[in-house]
Amino acid sequence: MSAPRAxxxxxxxxxxxxxxxxxxxIRAWERRYGLPSPERTAGGFRRYDDDxxxxxxxxxxxxxxxxxxxxxxxxxxxxxxxxxxxxxxxGSAGAVGERGPSAEPGAPAPRLVERLxxxxxxxxxxxxxxxxxxxxxLMPPLVAAEEVxxxxxxxxxxxxxxxxxxxxxxxxxxxxxxxxxxxLGRTGIPAGGPGAGRAVLACGPGDQHALGxxxxxxxxxxxxxxxxxxxxxxxxxxxxxxxxxxxxxxxGLSFVVEAGEDEVRRTVATAAGAxxxxxxxxxxxRAIASLHGAVRGAGGVPCSTLGxxxxxxxxAG
Ligand code: B12
Numbered sequence: 087m088s089a090p091r092a093x094x095x096x097x098x099x100x101x102x103x104x105x106x107x108x109x110x111x112i113r114a115w116e117r118r119y120g121l122p123s124p125e126r127t128a129g130g131f132r133r134y135d136d137d138x139x140x141x142x143x144x145x146x147x148x149x150x151x152x153x154x155x156x157x158x159x160x161x162x163x164x165x166x167x168x169x170x171x172x173x174x175x176x177g178s179a180g181a182v183g184e185r186g187p188s189a190e191p192g193a194p195a196p197r198l199v200e201r202l203x204x205x206x207x208x209x210x211x212x213x214x215x216x217x218x219x220x221x222x223x224l225m226p227p228l229v230a231a232e233e234v235x236x237x238x239x240x241x242x243x244x245x246x247x248x249x250x251x252x253x254x255x256x257x258x259x260x261x262x263x264x265x266x267x268x269x270l271g272r273t274g275i276p277a278g279g280p281g282a283g284r285a286v287l288a289c290g291p292g293d294q295h296a297l298g299x300x301x302x303x304x305x306x307x308x309x310x311x312x313x314x315x316x317x318x319x320x321x322x323x324x325x326x327x328x329x330x331x332x333x334x335x336x337x338g339l340s341f342v343v344e345a346g347e348d349e350v351r352r353t354v355a356t357a358a359g360a361x362x363x364x365x366x367x368x369x370x371x372r373a374i375a376s377l378h379g380a381v382r383g384a385g386g387v388p389c390s391t392l393g394x395x396x397x398x399x400x401x402a403g
Contacts, residue, residue, distance in 0.1 A: 096134045105142045110393025114228060150194050195233035202238045206259050218266035227308025231301040231392050239297050267304055283335030288316035288325050290353050295342035298371055302338055305392050322353040326360035335365050336399050341373035350377050351384045358385030368395050
């Protein structure tokens with residue numbers, strides 16, 4: 087018989103603080119792997135005990151050392167500690183500090199970002215491809231997208247804006263990321279996983295910023311969605327026509343360059359009007375940051391991050 091469960095103590099934000107994992111990722115692990123399975127208050131809020139926090143800290147440390155945590159779903163805490171100490175030579179007490187191991191200078195995600203930025207700046211194409219390959223092979227899609235590719239692309243974008251990287255460097259990076267995603271088939275894994283439906287993704291009318299949706303496609307593909315990219319600069323009527331033809335369970339729109347509230351509202355409402363019954367319409371991108379009310383009013387679900395998009399895609403919260 088298992089030992090009695092310790093008294094639940096922490097809310098999800100405190101657990102996020104203690105483990106260095108985002109609340110979105112903690113919920114995603116629970117949904118995907120049942121890890122951990124916290125108590126709920128009468129109001130439905132998650133409450134985690136010390137064992138849950140310890141398990142999440144250990145899993146984060148192992149994941150940061152390149153271990154696929156899907157393989158550790160059933161492992162007891164003692165086994166996770168042993169793995170970390172013996173197989174990965176960490177010494178669990180030291181390796182898993184209050185903020186979690188990604189705060190360590192040697193953690194893989196920041197190291198990969200640094201490696202990729204260096205490759206971009208020096209036009210080292212082979213190293214760029216190798217770094218992207220390592221990211222996509224070693225890390226679960228949400229982690230690869232949120233912790234490596236998004237910060238990498240944001241850094242490259244900032245450098246390009248400040249003229250620290252030529253246009254050619256920015257294009258090289260965009261094409262390398264696109265190429266790596268296609269090569270690994272991560273932008274369009276056929277339906278069959280937990281998502282098991284079709285997702286149609288499009289940039290708003292006149293918007294040429296493709297990378298946010300490319301990453302969202304990676305994340306959705308990892309969950310089994312059959313991802314169809316309509317690409318950049320899509321007029322509202324065209325998006326609606328494609329939705330009717332493709333019959334998706336999920337539509338994702340991105341607005342990065344400011345289009346104005348009217349255009350966002352009109353595009354979202356037109357897409358919402360074409361949605362099949364039960365399908366969801368998620369809307370993201372920096373240009374909707376102050377337009378969440380307008381997006382909701384037009385029938386869309388505003389999303390601030392890729393993790394939130396994934397949560398909304400599956401209906402979990
Ligand atoms: C690269 C870039 C471009 C490239 C895009 C290349 C490509 N293939 O995508 C090109 C050269 C085409 C371009 C053009 C322009 N750009 Co530009 N661009 C950028 C830059 C430097 C980086 C954007 C980027 O790719 N970031 C990386 C991605 C991964 O992050 P993201 O887009 O923020 O998306 C994240 C989230 O928002 C989320 N997300 C996004 N969409 C969605 C959707 C869903 C459903 C979900 C769940 C999540 C989600 O996921 C991502 C990961 O976190 C930004 C400045 C910056 N540093 O961010 C300017 C920027 C976005 N551009 C800007 C502008 C003005 C333009 C131009 C008008 C001309 C110009 N001055 O350069 C044209 C406009 C073209 C058009 N009509 O769209 C402005 C927009 C400002 C504004 N207030 O509107 C910015 C902010 C620069 C600036 N500081 O002025 N640009």
